[in-house]
Amino acid sequence: MTEGTESGIPAGRDAYLSRRTLRGGSAGPLLLTGLGVAYVVSGDYAGWNFGLAEGGFGGLAIASALMGLMYTCMVFALAELAAVLPTAGGGYGFARRALGPWGGFLTGTAILIEFVLAPAAIAIFIGDYVESLDLFGLTSGWPVYLGCFVLFLAIHLWGVGEALRFSLVVTAIAVAALVVFACGAFPDFEADSLNDIPVDSTAFGANSWLPFGLLGIWAAFPFGMWFFLGVEGVPLAAEETRDPARTLPRAMAWAIGVLLVLAAVTFLAASGARGPVAVQDAGNPLVTALEEPDGGSTALSRFVNYAGLAGLVASFFSLVYAGSRQLFALSRAGYLPRFLSLTSRRKAPYLGLLIPGALGFGLAAATGDGARMLNVAVFGAAISYCLMTLSHIVLRRREPELPRPYRTPGGVVTSGVALALALAAVAATFLVDREAAFIALGVYAVAVAYFAFYSRHRLVAAAPEEEFAALAAAEAELARE
Structure with missing residues (x-):
């Protein structure tokens, strides 16, 4: 079989795609909503609280509200794009149609940085939880990292339906535990304790509400993102979804709605029960918020501690x-080595699971630095948000007659708001962890060199995302004649 370039349909097209096919119709609205929440739920249990040290309660509250607005606007823009282009490429497919091969590659690479680094980081957090809970007598994290990747990759290899059902069950446990946490924490809520971080009098605009001034709001952006980071991945399930044009927008709207409620409740309950000073540096802030003033554990804090492990597993798995x-998707279209898109008899992309899994385990075992890897993932995510929301604006302007089964409320105004906030989020990552941002840029540079000198000359025209783009180009050419 000779696989041609983008300019022509490869010889043996059907044979090529038959070896690279996912199991269609495996996911409905409930499983996809669960997937969207699962991506994010671990962020409610830990991580967001470090933003209190950057912006104080008021700064993080404003940052979280702005990031919530960004994600809400972006989700509605992506819902429209997912209904128009329901392929496994997700954001890469949207940008490929709107911004060309370079735009598609840059977007897909940014998304890949996010979704390869984040599981490695969460595996480290799972190891920390297991060790702190003294489970299985383990005193080192690496056996847990290995167990996570081996066990959960095996479930994914079993089949997408089984994987998404497992994810839904674990996510339901984690969400239920957040509700229990809120019920236990809110009776101790004290509004006066929310401003207990000392004011930095040298910071511009500093006060008891904004102890680190106006700049603290901006610095807290990446931590506000942790309440929502990953929900944009729902469209990646498009080729395994029943009636994606209707199901994806509905599931994405439900997922962001649930996440907005969970973020507000968790943030207020945890900060108000003990005060920001008590939880700002805690590895498990919800547990800290429920403990006795002297640090003694309670039955409820121990329950939430175990439930936090379920939240981490849900996010890792999804x-x-x-x-x-x-x-x-990137491999099937030739942007990455094509063998990575081969699927098994159960229609699972086995190399696409095993190779990133091995890489993630290696990074986790070698570094043990989950916070740094998450910051790299956040930078990649923010870059992808800029490109995906720009894609929505470009397609609305350039292809107004494109059939849209679902239309974004507010149109380009909505995606424009998301784009502006995403650009601010990219800049904010340099305020928090400049080294992580430069690491992500270094990975980007290597990927760009690979694409520029090799893979852009070997794209596969038969891939769905490439066919959509080729059809658009042909229609535009006919319109000019």
Whole structure:
């Protein structure tokens, strides 16, 4: 079989695609909503609280509200794009149609950085939880990292339906525990304690509400993102979804709605029960918020501690899924080595699961630095948000007659708001962890060199995302004649 370039349909097209096919019709609205929440739910249990040290309660509250607005606007824009282009490429497919091969590659690479690095980081956090809970007598994290990747990759290899059902069950446990946490924490809520971080009098605009001034709001952006990071991955399940044009927009709207409620409740309950000073540096802030003033544990704090492990597992499991589908789509279209998109008899992209899994385990075991890897993932995510929301604006302007089964409320105004906030989020990552941002840029540079000198000359025209783009180009050419 000779696989041609983008300019022509490869010889043996059907044979090529038959070896690179996902199991269609496996996911409905409930499973996809669960997937969207699963991507994110671990962020409610830990991570967001470090933003209190950057912006104080008021700064993080404003940052979280702005990031919530960004994600809401972006989700509605992506829902429209997913209904128009329901392929496993997700954001890469949207940008490919709107911004060309370079735009598609840059977007897909940014998404891949997010969804490969984030599971490695969460595996480290799972190891920390297991060790702190003294489970299985483990005193080192690496056996847990290995167990996570081996066990959960095996479930993914079993089949997408089984994987998404497992994810839904674990996510339901984690969400239920957040509700229990809120019920236990809100009776101790004290509004006066929310401003207990000392004011930095040298910061511009500093006060008890904004102890680190106006700049603290901006610096807290990446931590506000942790309440929502990953929900944009729902469209990656498009080729495995029943009636994606209707199901994806509905599931994405439900997922962001649930996440907005969970973010507000968790943030207020945890900060108000003990005060920001008590939880700003805690590895498990919800547990800290429920403990006795002297640090003694309670029955409820121990329950939430175990439930936090379920939240981490849910996010780890779903992010592995997202990374494998983005890798699958980029490989199938030739942007990455084509063998990575081969699927098994159960229609699972086995190399797209195993190779990122091995890479993630290696990074986790070698570095043990989950916070740094998450910051790299956040930078990649923010870059992809800029490109995906720009794609929505470009397609609305350039192809107004494109059939749209679902239309974004507010149109380009909505995606424009998301784009502006995404650009601010990219800049904010340099305020928090400049080294992580430069690491992500270094990975980007290597990927760009690979694409520029090799893979852009070997794209596969038969891939769905490439066919959509080729059809658009042909229609535009006819319109000019």
